[in-house]
Structure formats: C-alpha cells, structure tokens
Amino acid sequence: MPDVSIVNQTVTAAPGDYIVPGAADLQPKAVRAAMDGSGAATSWLPALQLLDPAGHVMWTAVDTSSPVAAGGSADVSWFPDVSHSGGATFGASWITIFDTAVSVNSGGGYTSYDFTAGTAYTNDSTTFTIAAGTGLHINSKGWYAQIAQMDWDISAAPAGVAEMRSGIPNISNAMHGTDTFLDYFSGGVEGQATTTLSFGFPVNSTTVGSHGVLFLRQNSGAVATCNLQFSIVRLTSDSGNF
Amino acid sequence: MAAPLNVWMPDNVDLGAGYTLRVTALSPTTGALVAGVNVTTTVIEGAGTGDLSSGDFLAGPFMLVPGPNA
Numbered sequence: 001m002p003d004v005s006i007v008n009q010t011v012t013a014a015p016g017d018y019i020v021p022g023a024a025d026l027q028p029k030a031v032r033a034a035m036d037g038s039g040a041a042t043s044w045l046p047a048l049q050l051l052d053p054a055g056h057v058m059w060t061a062v063d064t065s066s067p068v069a070a071g072g073s074a075d076v077s078w079f080p081d082v083s084h085s086g087g088a089t090f091g092a093s094w095i096t097i098f099d100t101a102v103s104v105n106s107g108g109g110y111t112s113y114d115f116t117a118g119t120a121y122t123n124d125s126t127t128f129t130i131a132a133g134t135g136l137h138i139n140s141k142g143w144y145a146q147i148a149q150m151d152w153d154i155s156a157a158p159a160g161v162a163e164m165r166s167g168i169p170n171i172s173n174a175m176h177g178t179d180t181f182l183d184y185f186s187g188g189v190e191g192q193a194t195t196t197l198s199f200g201f202p203v204n205s206t207t208v209g210s211h212g213v214l215f216l217r218q219n220s221g222a223v224a225t226c227n228l229q230f231s232i233v234r235l236t237s238d239s240g241n242f
Numbered sequence: 243m244a245a246p247l248n249v250w251m252p253d254n255v256d257l258g259a260g261y262t263l264r265v266t267a268l269s270p271t272t273g274a275l276v277a278g279v280n281v282t283t284t285v286i287e288g289a290g291t292g293d294l295s296s297g298d299f300l301a302g303p304f305m306l307v308p309g310p311n312a
Contacts, residue, residue: 006286015266016281022259026290031251032283033265039278044267048251053260060268061251067270080253 003029011036015049032077035068043067046076093124093140094233101225102150102216110215118228127234135213136232146232148214257290 006018014035020026031048047062061078068074099118104111114135122128127140138144218224257263263286267279 003287003289006288008284009282011280011282013277014279014281015264015275016284017265018263018284018286020257020259020261020263024259024290026257026261026286026288028251028255028257028263028286028288030287031263031265032285032287033281034283035265035267036280036282037267037276037278039280040267040276041278042276043270044276044279045270047266047268049262049264049266050255050257051262051264055262059252062268064270068267078251080251080255 017051030077030079032075034073034075036073037068038071038073040068040070040072042070043072044070046074048078092233092235093122093127094231095120095122095124095128095136096229096231097121097130097136099228102228103223103225104216104218105223106219106221108217108219110217113214113216113228115213115230118230124234128232131211134211136230137211138232140234140237142237143235144232145235146230148228148230150216150226150228 008016008018016033033046033048035046037044045062045064045067047060049060050058052058097115097118097120099113099115102111102113102117114133115130116132120128120130127138129137129139131137214228214230216226265281265284267276268274269276
C-alpha cells in the first residue's frame, strides 16, 4: 500500500491537531510542520505529540537542544527513531607528547624520560601537567589509555635490544598485583637501521596526582637515539577496578 | 508541567480512530504551551486504511469544544 500525504495549510494557533477519522487506520512515517513564531514572546520548542482518544498525551517528540528564539520560526520534521545528535563534541581529555633524538645510553640501566624536553599538545591542561623529574601528572581520577611509540635510530650502533617502560601511573590494585610499573615492551633491534616499538594499555588513576616517567633502555653497545610519541586519553571518570 | 525530554517519534505507530497527532510549541523550561506560535502547514506521511484525508485538522484547544449546533 503506497503512502499517503495528509496536508493541512490552514494557519492555526498552536497546537495544530490531526484526528484520525472513524473507520480509518494510520501508521505515520513522518510529520512535517511549518511554524510561525513571530508572535511568541519567549523561546519555544517545536513538538509532536500523540494523544489518545481521551486526550491524554501518550508521548512528546521534541528536541530540547534546539529551541527556537522568541519571535523565530521553524520548519520541522519528525521521523521515527531519529533525533538531533546534539552536536556533541569529542569530550575526552588527552595529551600527546612528541620528542626527537632522545639519547639513551647502552646498558642495563634505564634512561628516565620526564617529557619536559618534548612538545606537548593537550585539550586539558588541568588534567595533564608535566614537571621536571616527576614527569607526566594525571590530575583527575579515571581510566586512561596510553599509547607509546619509539622509533630507534641505531644506524651508528650495533644490534641490540631496546625497551621502553611506562611508570604512569600504577594499576596495582586492578591488574598487576603490587607492581609499580604498568607494563613494558621490548623488542630486538636486530641491527636494522631503524626499528619501531610501541605499546598500548590502560591506566587507572585511582588517586589525583598520579604521575610517572618513561624508562628507556637498550643494549646495542653504544649510545642510540629514538623519536618518541606518547599519548594518553581519559576514557572514564570512574576509577573503579575491573 | 515538567520540561520535556529529548525524545524522538516512536517507530511502528499504528493509530486508530480518535487518536490525535498534535503539532505544538512548548516552553523549554516548563514544557507548557507557548502562545504566539502559528502552525502554518502540517504534512503527515503515512500508510493506512480508510479515508485519511477526511481526518479533522483542528486548530487550538478551543476547536475541540463542540459549537452551539453540534
């Protein structure tokens, strides 16, 4: 059965009603209304309502995010299961830090990297701050995801193994017993001119002010440099355990 | 009246005789009818049976009151 178009172009003061006539049956698929609010002294919301035969409002379809200003007009359409997205913006807090030519000595000891030499970009300078020595501070509770990548330049060094380890912050209560460090990633350099190591894992900041640095090491036998990219994004404001 | 929530038109609505589709203007703060708004055109797309075009388009609550000769 094809759809029908039921049209009313008579200007009426809101509300404008359509009553399903006797012996008829209607499955509405869309409703459009042109509304002239030039006489409205306040802002208003175009709305579509269904009333039962006794006059009870059964539902109201309305977009509260788009009020029409006083005196304004609107041409509005309603569709099943479709609403305004609200123009939501990406609200997660994040920070990304870049650095180049980070020098890492060869040997068993870690080189501490506190991010201060890098270039940081963030949309939330309250949640994320960087301090010399103590590194990246996370000032809001929550679950975070951190992603790190380092590109090693070992062209002047013999083959070795590089490792990067994050101390930001601990998730000791949730996943790793009493470990202070979250996790680490290591890989063989195998004498290639460059190699990339990366990791990604969650962070649970259960206390405001959690902070940490990156730990880098390699055992190529000579000083090597790497380019770093470190990103962390806040996933939730709930810091509860899994 | 409480302010309305942000909801959409439900799916699979099947209306029998006497049900009303109402286009209206509500206050964002109270949900009450806002005066001074005219509905200049209403178009309903739908499927159904019967002579739907004979349905009553009524203007304002005052039109719901039967007239002297009703």
